[in-house]
Amino acid sequence: MPIAKRIIDAVREVIRRWFDPSEIKSVGSTPDYRFSLANERTFLAWLRTGLALIAGGLAAAQFLPPLPLRHLREVIAVVLLLLGGTVAIRAVDRWARIERAIRLGEELPVSRFPAVLALLVGLGALLLVGAVLVMGFGGR
Secondary structure, X not given: OOHHHHHHHHHHHHHHHXXXXXXXXXXXXXXXXXXXXXXXXXXXXXXXXXXHHHHHHHHXXXXXXXXOOOOHHHHHHHHHHHHHHHHHHXXXXXXXXXXXXXHHOOOOOOOOHHHHXXXXXXXXXXXXXXXXXXXXXXXX
């Protein structure tokens, strides 16, 4: 079987698990509802983060003035949009993996994604500070 077909099949299986409530209920035992609700609140917080990044990307594309580096505004917008989409997809995957672990009584899965996201946002902020300083002092 070609590798592309295996990857497509694996992605389909993961997405099917996200949208099939019977899949989640068929695993393990019903947990205390407070744990499921806490997991859902965390999922919604990740979605808000993704939406904020997407809104920031749209705002950058529409409202930032032209920057000293050619196409920097567009690069900033695209990076924010892609990061927002990634956060949203990662949120649903994390929700499903944690719900499964809760139902099975397993340790919660560990993720480096929050640290990577924080580093990317921090690095992006530093780059934007640099661009603002170049714009502010470059014209003098």
